[in-house]
Amino acid sequence: MKDMLSPWQALWELLRWAKRPFAALFPPVLSEHADGVDSFYMFLVGMSTFFSLLIAGLIVFFAVRYARGRKADRTRPPESNLVLEIVWSTVPLVLSVVIFFWGARLYLRLFTEPLGGYGEVVYVVGKQWMWKVQHPQGPMEIGALHAPMGIPIRLVMTSQDVIHDFSIPALRIKRDVVPGRYTSLWFQATRTGEFPIYCSEYCGTLHSQMLGKLVIQSPAAYAAWLAQGAAAGTAIQAGERLFTSLGCGGCHGAEGGAIRAPQLAGIFGRPVPLQSDGFATADEAYLRESILFPGRKVVAGYAPVMPTFAGQINEEQMVELIAYLRSLRLP
Amino acid sequence: MRPAAKPEAPGLGRSETGAAGQFADLEHERSASLLGMWTFLATEVLFFGGMFTGYIVYRTFYAEAFREAGGHLDLFWGGVNTAVLLVSSAAVAMAVRAAGQGRGKSTAGWFFSAAALGAVFIAIKAHEYTRDYREHLMPLRDLPFRFPGPHADQARLFFNLYFVMTGVHALHLLIGMGLVLVLAALSWRGRFSGGRDAPVEAVGLYWHFVDAVWVFLYPLFYLMGR
């Protein structure tokens, strides 16, 4: 088995080696994914250089060899050549297939939950022109994202206004942050340090100032940072206060038997049966939709009596509420 | 066979066959005109296609709301309008036939009736729009929008689409009426006799197309979900 893999490993090592003299032309490598993307990029750069030089070389060679006025064999220039044409259609096709699968593999990894699950979920809200980051168990930060090294972190992101894009070159990942829906990203950093975060989707006047920094700490330092910030209040606590002040407990009350409305403890991540047949998974998107448009996906067995909260809470409060609902465990 | 070029604005003018200078004869010119109109109708299909795509997307998202909203449209007047347009298409078909036979006055008569039927369609549409306005189903700018039930904002999308799509269709019909009236006047004066009726046929195609668009709009908005 190990011998089977070795050509790939050799290719990998070759690509890493080829990259070394050009290190200044690469952003810092902060994850295994980033390393994989760099190797893929080096492969493509190598391939492109080869073909560009091949074409350029042939052009120059022919232009000199067959320059007008120069003696050369010009008898019977070929008008077509089936073998040649099949070759130069097939070679790009085969290379395309290789590139497609390689690129798809890297891409699908971004959408696949890591084996041990996510270590932590962090909420990101973009608004003109700043990033607000909510740690459920810790503080809200503006323009910065603290995260522990070596632990898979999932970002759940939305926008308060226009489309933004949360981009971290050091991790080679980015994703649009779209109003009205949640998009997500995950990463697992392999070293500590500070790295830039950009907004990569044009969002108006100060688009270029919508910056942030990713601070990767050792798990211990991160835990300390989180605890220190938590002293001033966490997202879960803020969500709980909202839950009370908006009067949600009146119907969804944890102890009140919940006759008019579903029990919310432990609901997060579970499938709920719907009035209109079928099930919905109670994830961030479903909870958000049910708070803003309660009539759309009513849980089976309940009357559609819940009022809408659209216009009463903004996206930051929404993620606080969701953080709170997520924290509710079955007694 | 040097075509007479207008001295003021260089161009080809018409050759002695009666066709424009770049064509060999009238038959040649006719085939080009019709190909041109078919190509134009292909762009129109794509133009309406963008809106139909939007409709299908939102109908899939919000099936129930769209069903309910469709129930607020006036099935009767919508049906009458469908009939009016179908009859107008028949009139245009008669006009094209008459032009092919060189009967200019008859062509003008049929075109005029088609335009009149188009006007009836527009009047009925205006009546429906007024009713929607009175019932607060016209979500334009700051006009109030009132829709019973939990799907108000999705029904709003339905009415947005309804007004844009029927509005653009009505605009096409108005353009068609203008064209048909111009052709009526010209054919009254015998402009399309002697095989020069390619424009009549081309405009006829356009009219049938506008009619066909309505044949899709009517079931999508009025009938689906009833």
Place this chain on the structure above:
Amino acid sequence: MNNIASMPASPPAEAARLPARHYLNEAHTLRSWFLTTDHKRIALLFLASITVFFLIAGVAALLMRLELLTPEGDLVQAETYNRLFTLHGVLMVWFFLIPSIPTVLGNFAIPMMLGARDLAFPRLNLISWYLFVGGGTLTLYSLIKGGVDTGWTFYTPYSTLYSNSAVLSTVAGVFVSGFSSILTGLNFIVTIHTLRARGLTWFRLPLFIWSMYATSLILVLATPVLAITLLLLAMERFFGFGFFDPRLGGDPLLFQHLFWFYSHPAVYIMILPGMGVVSELVAAFSRRRVFGYKVVAFSSLAIAVYGFLVWGHHMFVAGQSPYAGLVFSALSYLVAIPSAIKVFNWTATLYKGDISLDTPMLYALGFIGLFTIGGLTGLFLAALGLDVHLTDTYFVVAHFHFIMVGGMVMGYLGGIHYWWPKISGRLYTEWMGRFSAITAFVGFNLTFLPQFLAGYLGMPRRYWAYAPEYQVLNVMSTLGASILGVAYAFPLIYLTWSFWKGQVAGPNPWEATGLEWRTPSPPPTHNFETPPRVTGEAYERSHAARGEA
């Protein structure tokens, strides 16, 4: 080797004089220009108008490059910078690149290459120019007077709800000019179908005609989708409709789908005509038939068809499902194949050719080189996992400039230089032409190669100020842009000069094949004294002489 000598080329004595009567001296009044239905005069009207738009948009680009000389935003305000790149994008895409080769070279050359007296619908052609100028003026006025800061893509909900700028009138201008595109495409399709000379069968058509036919199909089928998308956008902004507004249940991604359904094929509107020109130039200056004629012809059609299937590759990180991403990525590689085939075929055409590196040929070879790099970097962006890192960075900016500027503008200038003797009846100074072709190639690479590197390093596009580590690359880029500016301004001067003062060219200075070279330069209003007959294949030199029946 060939019997050029027996072609109806004028002997030197005659070549010294222009024909007594031609389309330029037919009449001199303003009316004779602004009400003309002559395709050659309309081509010149388009040439003048798109040159104006090109210069304005080019100045905007230079201002942007100057701003980016330093990391801080110090030359202009952020707001101004955003308006500059929007102006640059909107004008370059809709008012220069899309109309460039079709409306100028297509209008001028298509009827003559077909052996026709004019396009099928000459008056429609004139209307097309008026729509173009009307839409262009409205857009230009809004861009300069009001300013628009949405970027040329008009993404919602920024453009509908948040931008305080002249979005409506700009969109209206683009909408109107869209009808100009549709009419031009329609005119070309009908002309190519109905006005071919006797004996000019489909597979004897010059490859420029094939590429213009493919381009016209896209113009006719994609532009209406742009029109309706912009109409919905305008409705949303003006009436408060909710098609793309998430707060009203709309979906901002629907806008992107509709927009790219047009705008991706539009990329092929911006490259296929360039490919067509290059096929002509390579054949003419190698004095041979294009290698694999049918393959090159069909690859144009294949690109036009595939172009409609790949729009989703602009949205790999936009929130569409990963499965849609997989499909769009796989389909995108299909476009790579015909493009690669074309490059190989052009190169093979040089083999055993009789090559002279005149100005148009230098542009054509520059096109092949730059298009190769542009196409290859397209493979990077179509690769899903890599696109996540590269999209919305300067890598994308560099990639599409390699295609649109390195490709299309080189093709356009090559074509202008090639047909200039036909258009004006006169020759430009050859060394000036070669100088600007080579300068453009060098300046272009210096401008845009560093942007690939900045992009991989993570520099986002549409940034008014940037992190200092990107400065070296940006300085190189700005330097290159200045060289490029000179390379683009220079032809304007010597071509204009040669229009009146240049040496008389004669009917066929390049000894090229093709029906357009068998009429006097400049041609008479009706193009041909007698309708030509074609008896040989495209680019076939021994038959070219026998062509005149």
